[in-house]
Amino acid sequence: MKPTGVLFFPAFDWAISPTHPEREERLLYTRDQLFEEGIMDMDEISEYHPRLASFKEVSRTHFCVPSVDTRVTQAHLVSAGSALVMADAFMKGEVKNAFAIIRPPGHHAMTVSHGNRGFCDINNEAVMVEYLRQTYGVRRIAIVDTDVHHGDGTQEIFWHDPDVLFISFHQDGRTLYPGSGFDDELGGPLAFGTTINIPLAPRTTDTGIHYVLDNLVLPLLDEFKPEVVINSAGQDNHYSDPLSNMSFTAQGYAALTTRLKPDIAVLEGGYSVETALPYINMGIIMALAGIDYSNLREPDYDPARFKETADNMRYLRALVDQQLAVFRQREEVVEKNRRKGEEFASIKRSVFYDTDYLREEQREELRICPRCAGFRRITSAATQRTGQRYTVFCVSLPRACCESCAEEARDSYEEMKDRPAFDYVYLQDRILDEFRTFDTKAEVESLL
């Protein structure tokens, strides 16, 4: 039997600020628990060494403004690189599944990154998805986000990608950051139904979450048939988490992992550093490795402590049925959207970066292509903390796009290079695996 790969990177020398939830102490007790248990010594586990993600690997997913090296800290590069190490271990067949227990997290980081949102600068899972595609030719991937916060960054990145099924359950956005992830957020016009959100009422318990897992998440995975299943393993649905209000337990997380059977799990949030994280992290590793976790529990664990309400179960049943129906009619909806005959679908959005306290104004256009899922053009502007304002233009070509979209996208980039309105113009050409940045002031192009 192959082992479970574990990469433990607690970043003991990095914090957003000394008292920030994302601080050195966050994985300290997890370290104590894992190492005292001696779990890394077990035959079922294989421990891995982290690495830095390259700027090119980051650029496959993000437009970092103004550039990857000025935007992203080394800690973020190590965190993303660690996810890639686990992806390699899994794809090369060295491990049966893998868990990157890393900080800082990533699931709030969107395609364009002007700064840090929800403790995230770059999106570890999304960087991994493009790496899996480029290195191993994987196409269909599912990401199940079990963090208590909506994975809005991951959702935005794959919003127009019909080959990525993104499922997020989280505490209802009316009651928690980032205030999104409602049941009507279902994906872009050409990727409708491959984004599925499950907003949960505060205080939902193991019973409620397992109901959603068994009756919605697992059937969706069954029907979508992804080649790789990724778990954004946030751990803040725990009853002791200081930033949220849910009633999930370490046993609940472990059982979820056993049933979900993710190929690669990547740690996201979870800020109950002392009373939850050591137990949940241990539980997820044990579940992945097939080790009996019935003897693992929080010191104050009491299975009878939380009972699911009948009201909440009624709500969950209705929501599950509704989302299953949406998913099953996704292809019809996409066809209908194509037949509308629009050349571009566009939206405007305003993105607030809570950690860095800046606001980005963005306009995004999707080419409604009759043959493929289209390419994207994004105009974005934000004033960074330094007072420096950047207005940028980004063109993103998916790997799976058609020739005419590729040509049109490349033309858009060339055209925009002469526009003085933009400070930088970017081209994310995933087909050629080339990532261009044009600095319009200096008239210099750089290539990754």
Add this chain to the structure above:
Amino acid sequence: MLIGIDVGGTYTDGVLFSDGAVVHSVKSPTDETDLKATLLLVLDELLAHGIRDEVHRVVLGTTLITNLLATGQGERTALLLMPGSGLPYGSYRICPETYFLKGGIDFRGREIDPPDKKEIELVLREVDRAGILRVAVAGKFSHRNDSHEKFVRERIGELYPAMEVCLSNEVSGRLNFPRRAVTCYYTAMTMREWNRFADGIEAAIRDRIPSCEVHILKADGGTTTLEGSRKRPCETVFSGPAASTMGAMALSRETLNSVVVDMGGTTSDICLLIDGRPLNASKGATIEGRLTHVSSFAVHSIALGGDSSLRMEDGSLRVGPLRLGPAVCFGGDTPTVTDAFNVLMDLNLGDIKASRTKIEALAAEAGQSVEALCLAVADRVTSTLKDAIRRMFTEWEDEPAYKVWEVVNKRKFVLHRVIGIGAAAPAIIPLLSRELGVDYFLHPYSPVANALGAAVSRPTLAMEVHVDTQKRTYSGAPGGFSGPVKERDYQVHDAVKLARMLLAELSRQRRLSVYSEDAQVYLEEQFNMIRGMGLAGKLFDVGIQITPGFIEEFKGVDL
């Protein structure tokens, strides 16, 4: 005058060292059934060449503990585990007589579940009925709070005073409960036998050289007093590779990245020196296939030595892994690696004619020229060693990293030199170093380097301290130190000061005080505990150690 004696599996080596020179050296076959007699035989021969009263230090490296454990001669021992919550009990397959007790401590050293007095008594009754007289007690996180382990020892003391008890927190202060339990178990299992051996050795040496210091070489390349070894006999395992590495360092005295290759008869041991300092095994010594908390050099052993036999099997050449006696040039029957090198490089070792005759016969059997056959052997030997060395580099480079700077400044092993140790080294090392593209270092004393290494190695000792200013406590181990700390304004330098004090205390107990002032900090971690928006306290982990090195009077080896 200094004496170093290293008991190996096949031979026991000894040197008498004085004023920078080896006055006399001895190589004598090891009698595994009577190690004491073997030691004394070598000691007496060395003493015959020196001035008895001037010998003030004897260092012994012995395989006693390794043998006891390998041959299953350790005394029957019960292991009492208090794992609390976590892994299933079924995963602790440490020994046949394992008993589980209630009681749980968490990572902060807080009690989660109390021990159960009734249950302890029931288990002890069972242990007693089974006729077991030794007990090892290990609790999860006992190094952060030893009260449960102590509670069990007290019950044993009251009910079965004849039972010998060993507590895991007194053996190790590091995280990793299974390794601590294994180390504690092996300690309990071998303690009495070791003490009997120590008594015998001590008396014999006192009888010959009354005022002499007697030290034991440990797996980490340091020594401890015979007295100090009595509580932790496990530390004396694998002193062989430690001795040869210390010997290599003593002879070369350089701050380069080197690989030490100790070519023995049957096996070769490989160690790395990084900037001249030996690399430690990150996981601790593996004893009988189990990971322990015994600190040890990282040693890679391969089944290939000078005496590895050469044979034709199914039309192809086999090199080793068997040893069928010594090389032909030294009176053996079967041609060996040494013989092949003797012929290939015209080394004139022993009876080179005899080497040639056997090698020619083997070449005829293989249908090859003598030169082609010898080259094939050389190629096999160097490529096997090279692979093992490369693997060690990679393992060191790929050790897990827990800090950003460790990943950003990823270490890379650049080899500068190969240091050859052991009888077969002069034949093989020059070829290996050419293959690796680096210089080599051989010394006329290379064949006795391990005994020399033992003779001049200084004591080592380590102490780890954990301070929790929210709980206002500290714990220090090994030794089971604990106590209160003042909460206000505690800083990392206070924790270092405390660690120094505890190390000094431990070295006083073990009579090693001379070197404790040289202790170096190897671990210094501090974490703010933030609860709500404010500082609730700080956690410090400090590790301090007297690192491997040489005794003050050793200034190098003259030729």
